[in-house]
Amino acid sequence: MSFGGGGSGALPNHEHTNIALDGGPLDFVNTTIASLTANSMTFSDGAALQELNIGLDAQVLGVSGGAPTWITNTSNPLVKVTKTFADISTQEIDIYTLPADAALCNVYADITTVFDVSTSVTIGDAGDEDGFAQAVDFTASTGLTDAVRGAYITSFKTMRSTSGTTDIKAYLAGAPTALTKDTQAHSESAAAGTTITESGFTVANNANRILIVCAGVQSSTQTISGVTWNGVENFTRAVFSDGTGGNRAEIWYLVAPTATTADVVTTWGTSVDRKGSGVYSFYNAAQTTPIGVTDTDLGLSLTSTGTITPTTTGSLIVDCELGDPLLPPTDTLTAGWSAGLTAIKSFASQYDLTPTISASNNMFYTYAINTNWCWCGVELKTATAAQDTQGAVDFYLQVVD
Numbered sequence: 516m517s518f519g520g521g522g523s524g525a526l527p528n529h530e531h532t533n534i535a536l537d538g539g540p541l542d543f544v545n546t547t548i549a550s551l552t553a554n555s556m557t558f559s560d561g562a563a564l565q566e567l568n569i570g571l572d573a574q575v576l577g578v579s580g581g582a583p584t585w586i587t588n589t590s591n592p593l594v595k596v597t598k599t600f601a602d603i604s605t606q607e608i609d610i611y612t613l614p615a616d617a618a619l620c621n622v623y624a625d626i627t628t629v630f631d632v633s634t635s636v637t638i639g640d641a642g643d644e645d646g647f648a649q650a651v652d653f654t655a656s657t658g659l660t661d662a663v664r665g666a667y668i669t670s671f672k673t674m675r676s677t678s679g680t681t682d683i684k685a686y687l688a689g690a691p692t693a694l695t696k697d698t699q700a701h702s703e704s705a706a707a708g709t710t711i712t713e714s715g716f717t718v719a720n721n722a723n724r725i726l727i728v729c730a731g732v733q734s735s736t737q738t739i740s741g742v743t744w745n746g747v748e749n750f751t752r753a754v755f756s757d758g759t760g761g762n763r764a765e766i767w768y769l770v771a772p773t774a775t776t777a778d779v780v781t782t783w784g785t786s787v788d789r790k791g792s793g794v795y796s797f798y799n800a801a802q803t804t805p806i807g808v809t810d811t812d813l814g815l816s817l818t819s820t821g822t823i824t825p826t827t828t829g830s831l832i833v834d835c836e837l838g839d840p841l842l843p844p845t846d847t848l849t850a851g852w853s854a855g856l857t858a859i860k861s862f863a864s865q866y867d868l869t870p871t872i873s874a875s876n877n878m879f880y881t882y883a884i885n886t887n888w889c890w891c892g893v894e895l896k897t898a899t900a901a902q903d904t905q906g907a908v909d910f911y912l913q914v915v916d
Contacts, residue, residue, distance in 0.1 A: 558583055593623070593911040598685070600630060600903035606686060610638070610910055613681040621913040630906030638685055685910070691829035691897045692799045694868060697721060700779075701793025701852040703862055711792040713779040718744075720774035721798035723898040725805055726750070728767040729851070729864040730781050731837035733789035735763045735889075740784040742767045745777035756811040758889020762837040762860070766809075766893050770802050791862035793852055795833065799898050807894035814888060819844075819880045821890035825870050829897035833866040834878045838888035844880035861886070 551557065554569040560582065570576070570585025577586035594611060602608045613619055622638050700713045711730070718724060728742050728750060735757040742750035750767040757763050767781075781792040807830055812821040823832050833851070838844060838861035843853040851864035863880060870876045878892055 592913075594914055596910040596912065598908055598910065599628075600906040603903055608685045609682060610685055611683040611912055611914075613683055613914065615680055618915050619683060619912055620915060623911040625909040625911070626907075627909060628905055628907040630903045630908070638683065683912070691899075694797055694799050694829065694831045694895065694897050695721075696866070696868065697724075697796040697798055699793065699795045699851055701791065701854070701864070703791040703854050705788055707786050707788045709783050709786050711781045711790060713792070713794050715776055716779050716794060716796075717776045718772050718774050718796050719798075723800050723802055724770075724772055724774065724796070724798050725800040725802075725895070726769040726772050726779070727795045727797065727833055727893075727895065728769075728779065728781060728792060729764070729795075729833070729835035730767070730792035731762065731764040731790070731835060731862050731889075732783065732787050733762060733837070733860055734787060735761050737763065737783050737785055737787045739765050739767070739781060741782050742769075743780050743782075744769055744772045745775060748772055753806045753893050754809040754811060754891045756813060756889040756891040758813040758837065758887065762839070762887065762889045764835040764837045764889050764891050766833070766835050766891055768806060768893075768895075770800075770805055772796075789860060791837075791854060793864055795851065795864075795866070797831070797895065801896040801898050805896055807896045809891070809893045811889075811891045813890065815885060816888075817882055817885055819882075819886075819888045819890050821878045821892055822875045823870075823878060823892040823894060824875050825872055825894040827894065827896045828872055830870065830872065830894045831866060831868045831897075832870045832876055832878065832892060832894055834864060834890060834892035836863045836880050836888060836890045837861065838863075838880070838882060838886045840882050840884055840886050842883045844882050844886075847877055847879045847881075861888070 551566060552568065555566050556569065557564045558567055559565070567583060567585075574585040577584055579586070596610050598608050598610065611619075697719050698717065700716055702711050702713060704711055718726065726744060730739060730742075738755070739752070744750070748769060750769045753766045753768050755763065755765040779792075779794045783790070807827050808823060808825055810821065810823045812819065814820060819836060819838070821834060821836070823834075825832055836844065840861050842861070844861050844863055846853060846863060846865040848865040848867045851866055853863040853865075854861070861880075861882070865878060867876065867878075878890070880888070880890075882888070
């Protein structure tokens with residue numbers, strides 16, 4: 516038997532590939548010579564190898580009917596993220612981790628259950644600076660309600676991750692519980708002594724209680740050594756002002772006073788005359804850091820010029836004034852008290868339950884004559900806003916590389 520020459524009865528040339536077939540990655544059972552069209556590729560349909568031509572430049576490899584196919588690329592597809600009120604942690608929700616060098620262009624929302632206390636939502640990365648750049652916060656005017664179903668959360672602004680990944684968050688602003696004044700009292704004295712007492716003052720059993728004492732004396736060197744409630748509960752000084760003409764005004768506070776009827780006692784370090792002290796009882800106040808911005812002022816004029824700029828939504832402002840004239844001054848806000856006794860000169864306090872936030876609020880007093888006066892004021896912050904008890908939303912994020 517001949518193996519060459521190609522003559523009658525001769526076998527054809529036998530070829531061996533230089534790659535393993537049996538047991539190789541494709542697990543060929545039999546060796547078969549095949550060819551592929553230029554610019555094509557193979558895939559298995561489970562029964563045999565199939566050929567798939569390479570698609571166009573504008574296409575990407577997709578799947579249709581369980582088989583690979585070339586499809587037109589969808590520009591900037593939306594990423595769907597589903598969240599509920601249970602995902603809220605301290606008024607924020609983690610939504611998405613933006614990859615490095617990617618950009619978040621648009622955010623839409625489909626509200627499936629309305630959030631019950633949310634008044635607005637902001638999309639951003641506040642508190643996570645990881646290379647993230649944004650023009651302005653995404654902020655909705657109407658919040659997570661039916662009014663924004665299927666609409667933009669925000670005005671369009673592109674946000675991008677310039678290094679590393681960036682956590683995208685939704686910040687839910689709940690409507691804070693309004694601070695409320697429960698009751699108040701004040702006294703003045705011309706008699707020499709170290710104390711003024713508000714006897715039989717009642718603090719009701721309201722949530723998040725706080726007492727604010729405003730006190731003044733006609734002597735800038737005579738300071739308050741302490742203020743007590745119910746005999747054993749001690750106040751903390753928030754602010755004081757030493758004024759022209761030897762006047763001094765101070766504001767003190769006590770968080771979570773016992774709900775009872777008792778005395779408020781203001782004590783000076785030495786015996787003083789021409790003194791006054793007053794107390795407010797508020798509730799729905801912050802219990803950890805209740806005092807926000809403080810300010811002081813003094814002068815010689817017909818009108819005092821004390822102002823304060825609160826920074827926390829839901830805060831109130833309250834002040835204390837001491838001046839020279841015998842007649843009580845005219846205040847510009849809600850009067851707490853305004854005394855004009857010969858014994859103590861002018862002693863006054865006023866408050867505003869709804870001041871303008873992040874803007875200067877005038878807390879002026881007008882006198883009958885040019886007056887030496889001193890003034891101090893504080894911002895009292897509201898308790899933390901209640902969390903949502905219902906709400907579900909689908910976020911749709913447009914993310915591009």
